[in-house]
Amino acid sequence: MEIVILIAVIALVVIGATGALVVTTRRRKPLPPPRRPVAPAEPQVGEEAAPPREEPRRTVEDVGLPGAPVVVEEPPAPAAPPAPLPVPELEVPEPTAGRLVRLRSRLSRSQTSLGKGLLSLLSREHLDEDTWEEIEDTLLTADVGVAPTQELVDRLRTRVKVLGTRTPDELRGLLREELLALIGTDTDRALRTARHTAEDGTARPAVVMVVGVNGTGKTTTTGKLARVLVADGRSVVLGAADTFRAAAADQLQTWGERVGARTVRGPEAGDPASVAFDAVKEGIAEGADTVLVDTAGRLHTKTGLMDELGKVKRVVEKHGPVDEVLLVLDATTGQNGLVQARVFSEVVSITGIVLTKLDGTAKGGIVIAVQRDLGVPVKLIGLGEGADDLAPFEPEAFVDALLG
Ligand SMILES: Nc1nc2c(ncn2[C@@H]2O[C@H](COP(=O)(O)OP(=O)(O)OP(=O)(O)O)[C@@H](O)[C@H]2O)c(=O)[nH]1
Numbered sequence: 408m409e410i411v412i413l414i415a416v417i418a419l420v421v422i423g424a425t426g427a428l429v430v431t432t433r434r435r436k437p438l439p440p441p442r443r444p445v446a447p448a449e450p451q452v453g454e455e456a457a458p459p460r461e462e463p464r465r466t467v468e469d470v471g472l473p474g475a476p477v478v479v480e481e482p483p484a485p486a487a488p489p490a491p492l493p494v495p496e497l498e499v500p501e502p503t504a505g506r507l508v509r510l511r512s513r514l515s516r517s518q519t520s521l522g523k524g525l526l527s528l529l530s531r532e533h534l535d536e537d538t539w540e541e542i543e544d545t546l547l548t549a550d551v552g553v554a555p556t557q558e559l560v561d562r563l564r565t566r567v568k569v570l571g572t573r574t575p576d577e578l579r580g581l582l583r584e585e586l587l588a589l590i591g592t593d594t595d596r597a598l599r600t601a602r603h604t605a606e607d608g609t610a611r612p613a614v615v616m617v618v619g620v621n622g623t624g625k626t627t628t629t630g631k632l633a634r635v636l637v638a639d640g641r642s643v644v645l646g647a648a649d650t651f652r653a654a655a656a657d658q659l660q661t662w663g664e665r666v667g668a669r670t671v672r673g674p675e676a677g678d679p680a681s682v683a684f685d686a687v688k689e690g691i692a693e694g695a696d697t698v699l700v701d702t703a704g705r706l707h708t709k710t711g712l713m714d715e716l717g718k719v720k721r722v723v724e725k726h727g728p729v730d731e732v733l734l735v736l737d738a739t740t741g742q743n744g745l746v747q748a749r750v751f752s753e754v755v756s757i758t759g760i761v762l763t764k765l766d767g768t769a770k771g772g773i774v775i776a777v778q779r780d781l782g783v784p785v786k787l788i789g790l791g792e793g794a795d796d797l798a799p800f801e802p803e804a805f806v807d808a809l810l811g
Pocket residue numbers: 619620621622623624625626627628649655702703704705763764765766788789790791792796
C-alpha cells in the first residue's frame with residue numbers, strides 16, 4: 408500500500424514538472440510581429456477610439472482597408488500662389504511702308520557700280536565708242552543681262568544725241584526713266600497673302616510656298632515675311648516642310664516665336680508634303696490669314712528632289728490652289744540664278760521672285776535680268792540678315808537708291 412502511494416506521489420511530481428516546462432517553453436516563443444504598424448494618433452477601422460477632436464474626421468478611404476499598409480498622410484502644404492505662365496516677349500516688327508527707302512544705303516555697292524558708274528560715264532564731254540562700250544560693260548558686270556543691256560544702250564544713245572548738251576540733272580532723269588522702263592512700273596507686285604473666299608464659298612487662308620536652291624535665304628525670308636504680315640495685323644501659321652534637318656524646323660520656329668506665329672512641323676526625314684498639308688489644314692482650322700510653307704533647299708539639277716517639290720505643291724493643292732510660289736534667289740550668284748529659276752518655274756510655276764543678299768553686291772542689275780528671263784515680277788528684296796531687312800520691291804525707290 409505504501410508503495411502504491413509512493414508511486415502515485417512520484418507520478419504527480421513528474422506530471423507537474425513537465426507541465427511547467429511546457430508552459431515556460433511556450434512563453435519563450437517570440438511574439439509574432441504586429442500585422443500592421445499602428446500609428447498612435449490614428450485609430451484603425453474597427454477600433455473603439457474616436458479620432459482626436461483636433462484632427463479632421465477621416466473617411467473610409469482615408470483609413471484604408473484592413474491588411475493594407477497604413478499611409479500616414481502628410482498634412483497638406485499651404486497652397487502656394489499659382490506661378491504665372493511665362494509670357495514670351497513678342498517683338499514688334501517695323502512697319503513695311505518705306506522700308507526700301509530706309510534700307511537704300513544697303514545697295515551701296517550696286518549704287519556705286521551701276522548708278523554712279525553710269526552717271527559719271529554719261530557725263531563725259533565726248534561720248535565716243537569707247538565710252539559706250541564702258542557703259543555696256545558696266546551694265547553687264549552688274550548682271551543686267553545681254554539683251555536688256557543692248558536695249559538700254561541703244562535708247563540712251565538716241566536720247567543723248569537728241570538732248571545735245573547734258574546737265575547732270577537731265578542725265579539722271581534720263582537714266583532713271585530708262586531703267587524704270589526696263590524694270591516695269593505697272594507690273595502687279597502685290598503678294599497674295601490675304602484671307603479670301605474659296606471657290607466653294609468658304610473663307611480660307613492664303614497659302615504661300617517658298618522655294619529655291621540651298622542657302623539662298625528661304626527660311627530667313629519666310630521668317631521675315633511672317634514679321635511683315637504680323638506687322639500688318641495678319642495671323643500667320645508657318646509650315647516647316649524642310650524635313651531634311653531638325654535644325655531647319657527649329658530655325659523657322661524661332662522666327663515664328665518672335666512674333667507669335669505657330670509653326671507646324673513633322674518628324675525629321677518625314678514626308679515634307681504631309682507637313683505642308685498639315686500646316687494648311689491647321690491654318691484653315693485656326694482661321695489664319697496666311698500659311699507660309701518653307702521648303703528644303705534643293706539643286707535644280709536633282710530630278711528626284713525637284714519631283715518631290717512638285718509633289719509638295721500638289722498635295723497642298725488638295726486644300727485649294729496655292730496663292731503664291733516665291734522663288735528665293737541669291738543676288739550674288741548672278742546669271743547662275745537664272746538657270747535655277749527656269750527649272751523651278753517649270754516644276755512649280757513661280758508667281759514671284761525674292762532677291763536676297765542685294766546688300767553688299769554690285770549685281771543689282773539681276774532684278775532686270777531675272778524678270779525679263781522668267782516673265783515673273785520681283786516682289787521682295789532682302790537687304791541684310793536683320794529681322795526687318797526685307798522690303799517690298801518698289802521700282803522707283805530702287806532706281807532712286809541706285810542713282811543716289
Ligand atoms: N546679307 C544677307 N544675308 C542674308 C539675306 N537673306 C538671308 N541671308 C543669310 O543667308 C544665310 C542662309 O539663309 P537661310 O534662310 O538659312 O537659307 P535657306 O535657303 O533657308 O537655306 P537651306 O534651307 O539650307 O536651303 C543665312 O546666314 C542668312 O542670314 C540677305 O538678304 N542679306
